[in-house]
Amino acid sequence: MSENIFITDNFLLHSEAARTLYHDFAKAQPIFDYHCHLSPKDIAEDRQFENLYQIWIDGDHYKYRAMRANGVNEKFITGDASDYEKFFKWAETVPYTLRNPLYHWTHLELKNYFGITTLLNSDSAESIYNQCSELLRKPEYSVKNLLRKMNVKVVGTTDDPTDDLEYHKQLQEQNFEIAVLPSFRPDKSTEIEKGEQFVLWIQKLEKSVNFPIYDFSALIKALKERHDFFHEMGCRISDHGHVNFYGEDYTDSEVAAIFEKGLKGEAISVLEINKYKSAVLFELALMNKKKSWAQQFHVGAIRNNNAKMLHDIGPDQGYDSIGDLNMADTMSKFFGRLSQCDGLTNTIVYNLNPRDSEMFASMANNFNDGVVAGKMQYGAAWWFLDQKDGMEKQLNVLSNFGLLSRFVGMVTDSRSFLSFPRHEYFRRILCNVLGEEIQKGELPNDMKLIGNMVEAICYKNAKNYFTI
Known part of the structure; x- marks a missing residue:
């Protein structure tokens, strides 16, 4: 058996400055994993x-x-x-x-x-x-000890609005010292194009709120009630995963009629679908703003491409891809509409297509308000981009179009309790990028200045950004 000699203490750290930044400033920082797909049941039961x-x-x-x-x-x-x-x-x-x-x-x-x-x-x-x-x-x-071993302080799970959050409640009652907090993921409320699946989910939501959802206003009332419940359970983050942003113009009567058609299983046009999604996401964003939540938008995946394997083994089995849609106009309209009514809360945007990186970063910066530092965030390299090359490019794009120093850092976006070294991987890459520029004289050789920024990106910015 050959020894794994390349994973050394200085793995990926190719300068003295990089090594100093990592070992003296980054390595000991706790982990604030504000977006993952870990099972709260496994944590509560200490699997x-x-x-x-x-x-x-x-x-x-x-x-x-x-x-x-x-x-x-x-x-x-x-x-x-x-x-x-x-x-x-x-x-x-x-x-x-x-x-x-x-x-x-x-x-x-x-x-x-x-x-x-x-x-x-x-x-x-x-x-x-x-x-x-x-x-x-x-x-x-055990699961809890694995989290302790990695110095995790906060875990943000991903949860459907119909979830009763039973295991989050158990964790609170257990006084577990690591904060395991739900995130509100209301994607299914927008998926009117899925026909019967959408209707079945609405029926499930009805059971959660214990009243009938027969029109659009009742849907929003139900989502708000679940939003309130999640807030009581410690949730301070919503998450939205969509193919695109949605910024269609619509009227209340149009959306009401579209929703009724969806409940009846009637055919709905692409324009009607986009109007409906625009309306629901707008209302959800206003809820987030009212409660001072942060919101995340993971945009650009085309999921379950292999129809045969979708039929044979089901969804989310590794048949997803990078999408290829134009997003600038809808992104601008969506955030612009929220900005006009002071309805835009702290927001993180993630792109999946690398050709959209500069657009996402530049668009996000259009909506900073001069009140909250780093309010609009160009998020961490996500999914197909969360590798060394993608992380370096994300750091460079963020630096070129915004303020790297205000970045809220990496997430695992994972279902595995062994995934937390991704934070270490990111930290080593961050320190190497900065160390190389110090070595070249492109950044000052001021370890306190650069080191403080590293500590902030690794943990402190996230701790300050989310109202937890």
């Missing part, structure tokens, strides 16, 4: 995973895509193979992920959580699986 497959591979669409690209049969990905057989197929794939971020993440996670400095491959698979699985069954590797 003990049985083996490495269950905590590390199950449900990870990044790994699924890599294994399919490597010719692994679906039986060993989402099929009925045993946990170890699936893990072994991942181990066989890892050497072929060289220059993919998965190679870095894999070995950072093995080192940081389990102290393993051996490269994962078919030769080392059995030993690593057994060693990690044995550790995972020990109390110190």
Whole structure:
């Protein structure tokens, strides 16, 4: 078995300045993970995973895509193979992920959580699986202790408005010292184009609020009631994942008629869909503003592209892609409409298509108000962009079009309790970018000045930005 000698203390840190910034300022900062998809149930119940497959591979669409690209049969990905057989197929794939971020993440996670400095491959698979699985069954590797091990202070889960937040309530009653807070993700309230699925979700919302939703005003009343409930449970962030922004002009009567058509299962035009989405998102944004929540917009993914696999194994299994839509006009109209009525709260925007990076950053800055520092944020490199190249480009675009010093930093956006080294990965990249420019004389060799900025980006800006 070969040693993982490249994950050293100075991994990705290619100058003395970078090493100083990371080790003296970034490394010890706590983690404020304000957007992820971790299970609050697993945290509340302090789940003990049985083996490495269950905590590390199950449900990870990044790994699924890599294994399919490597010719692994679906039986060993989402099929009925045993946990170890699936893990072994991942181990066989890892050497072929060289220059993919998965190679870095894999070995950072093995080192940081389990102290393993051996490269994962078919030769080392059995030993690593057994060693990690044995550790995972020990109390110190329970979910809560894994969060403590990574110095996590805040976890922002992602939750549907119909969720009763039972497990968040349990965590509050347990007085768990790490804040595990819900985030309001009302996407399904906008998805009128999904026909029967939309109607079924409205019926589920009716049960949550205990009154009928027969018109658009009742829908907004119901969403507001759930918004109020989430606020009482500690929520201070909403999250919206859409193909595009929506800024169509509409009238109240138009939207009311469109909603009624949707409830009846009648055909709805693309223009009507966009008007409806524009109206719902506008009302949701006003709710966020009223309660001083922050809001996030993850925009540009085209999901579930493979119709055959969607039918065979269901949604969200690694068949999503970067979208290719023009967004500037709708983004401008959406935020402009909110700005006109003083309805725009702290906002983070994330693009998925790299060609949109400069547009997103420049558009966001149009709506800063001179009252809140860093109010409009060009968010962290997201999904297909959250690798070394994407993070560097995001830092450069943000620096060129805004204030890097006000950036609220990285998130995991993950379902895995082993994903927190992504914060370390980002911090090392940040320090390396800054260290290189110090070395070139493009930034002052003032470690206190630059170091304070690093600390702010890694943790302190997020702590101040969100009203938690």
